[in-house]
Amino acid sequence: MKISKSWMVAAKDIKVFLRKRYTLYSMVIFPVIIGIGLPAVLYLVISRQGKLLGIQHLTDLLNAFSFFFVIGASAIPTLLASYSLVGEKVEKSLEPLLATPITDSKLLLGKGIGAFIPSIGSLYISSVVFMVLSDLATQSALGYYFFPNWTIGILLLILLPLMSILSVEWSVIVSARATDPRAAQLQGILVVIPMFVIYVATEVGAIKLNTTTIWIISGIALVVDIILFFLSTRTFQREEILTKWT
Amino acid sequence: MITVENLTKKFGEVTAVEGLTFQVQEGEVFGFLGPNGAGKTTTIRMLCCLISKTNGEATIGDYHIGKADDSLQIRKMIGLVPDNVGLYDDLTAFENLDFYGKLYEVPEGLRRENIERFLKMLELWDRKDVRAGSFSKGMKQKLALARALIHEPKILFMDEPTANLDPESAKTVRDFILEVKKQGRTIFLNTHNLDEAQRICDRIGIIKTKLLTVGTPEQLRESLSKPKTQIRLAQITESLVSALRKIVPNKIEVSGDNLIMDVTDPDKENPIIITAIASAGGQVREVTQLVPTLEDVYLQIVKETK
Numbered sequence: 001m002k003i004s005k006s007w008m009v010a011a012k013d014i015k016v017f018l019r020k021r022y023t024l025y026s027m028v029i030f031p032v033i034i035g036i037g038l039p040a041v042l043y044l045v046i047s048r049q050g051k052l053l054g055i056q057h058l059t060d061l062l063n064a065f066s067f068f069f070v071i072g073a074s075a076i077p078t079l080l081a082s083y084s085l086v087g088e089k090v091e092k093s094l095e096p097l098l099a100t101p102i103t104d105s106k107l108l109l110g111k112g113i114g115a116f117i118p119s120i121g122s123l124y125i126s127s128v129v130f131m132v133l134s135d136l137a138t139q140s141a142l143g144y145y146f147f148p149n150w151t152i153g154i155l156l157l158i159l160l161p162l163m164s165i166l167s168v169e170w171s172v173i174v175s176a177r178a179t180d181p182r183a184a185q186l187q188g189i190l191v192v193i194p195m196f197v198i199y200v201a202t203e204v205g206a207i208k209l210n211t212t213t214i215w216i217i218s219g220i221a222l223v224v225d226i227i228l229f230f231l232s233t234r235t236f237q238r239e240e241i242l243t244k245w246t
Numbered sequence: 247m248i249t250v251e252n253l254t255k256k257f258g259e260v261t262a263v264e265g266l267t268f269q270v271q272e273g274e275v276f277g278f279l280g281p282n283g284a285g286k287t288t289t290i291r292m293l294c295c296l297i298s299k300t301n302g303e304a305t306i307g308d309y310h311i312g313k314a315d316d317s318l319q320i321r322k323m324i325g326l327v328p329d330n331v332g333l334y335d336d337l338t339a340f341e342n343l344d345f346y347g348k349l350y351e352v353p354e355g356l357r358r359e360n361i362e363r364f365l366k367m368l369e370l371w372d373r374k375d376v377r378a379g380s381f382s383k384g385m386k387q388k389l390a391l392a393r394a395l396i397h398e399p400k401i402l403f404m405d406e407p408t409a410n411l412d413p414e415s416a417k418t419v420r421d422f423i424l425e426v427k428k429q430g431r432t433i434f435l436n437t438h439n440l441d442e443a444q445r446i447c448d449r450i451g452i453i454k455t456k457l458l459t460v461g462t463p464e465q466l467r468e469s470l471s472k473p474k475t476q477i478r479l480a481q482i483t484e485s486l487v488s489a490l491r492k493i494v495p496n497k498i499e500v501s502g503d504n505l506i507m508d509v510t511d512p513d514k515e516n517p518i519i520i521t522a523i524a525s526a527g528g529q530v531r532e533v534t535q536l537v538p539t540l541e542d543v544y545l546q547i548v549k550e551t552k
Contacts, residue, residue: 005349008345008348008349012334012337012345015336015337015341016334016336016337019336020336091332091333091334091335092328092330092331092332093332093333093334094332095291095296095326095328095330095332096326096328096331096332096346096390096393096394097332097349098296099294099295099296099321099324099326099328100321100346100349100350101318101319101321101322101349101350101351102349103318238296238297239296239297239298242291242296242297243257243297
């Protein structure tokens, strides 16, 4: 399938996201908080507690903090995709768009790429900042640079894209019923809840966040991605869009 | 160019359009007149391959609506101005057109040329770098017209393009449609503006779920309304009306100083009527031949279907 038209739709959406204050902030604020804020927390904890904070505790904390990128990957694409889909619905721009020679699948793919790229891009930039600052903050306590490592490598390169895709697909489904972008985002953000549960579980020691756990979560995300793909493509049919979405 | 046979669309139990049959010739401006909810938008959406048909057949050029492979070909050869303009408010006028030009695979050089040409024609070139969100309703409508023409389609579908526009903007849009008509493009125009239909359309179809009639504006006027003669008198008396009733068998209405009579052949009957009025002592001030308007025709047809 030639996807050049999908890229056109994605490029248009990204241009719109960068011009809208709301979507721009959605892309920037969370990555800035986790990229700079979390290493700052680590720095403060280490500077106050010093060697009282055990090495094991510190590495667990670093892994747990890494998981915030997964939470970001499930939240940011939802915010953008919901805005993109319901935004088209609100602006009534879907009808002329669907009247062009683009297939539903290419349009859906374009919408997905448009939400995926800026989300994952901002999270990757943020992760680099996070790893560098975290290493600087913890090197004296650990005696080595914790990042990069396999756990965050798999998390960033496997789980993050899978969660972003899941988030986009979920947004397509919830956007079909929503009449304004905020309502779609509220429903879309529900996808974050399981990720928060996993984070809390790691914090209370119920789950240990290592490469095995990340692989298992990635496997589950992949299965959910496949299921949601079929559901979202069934939802995104031009007749449904024009007669039931509007 | 457009052939429609027994086209029907149902949404569940509700029949939106039923058994439409008509043809639109190449280069013709075909107007679809009907009240709200008559099925005009549904028809356009079916012909533009946006929604499926329930029954019947329709072809655009050599392509059949409802066939997946043909749908893409149809969408390449048509342009659509929907009832809601649906522009991207955060993109500039130029970017809106450029995006659609790319989707229609218009080569870059021609795309830029067309954008400039249409924006200049519609007096929007000076505002090409302004976001569409800041445009007035009339400007947005003009931009939507340019968008529908960016790939120079053979057929242009327009769904009430002058609805809710101020008279000046509506005139600009109408003039532009006439300009497009001169270029030989086929135009399918949904409207409930009777004056607009009369001025722009070569033929008109009146729809209310079913297609009630089709013809040129003249044919419709002639087919449905009898001519009327209106005579203004100095004074109307009972004896005068009684005398007239003896020689004019048709209906006579009295409205103020005016007598309005249905006539079959005005050239033959008017002199007889005026002579009769004079004989009965009436003084004729003015004689007017009332020509039925498209509005009379439209209202009569729609009323008959109730």
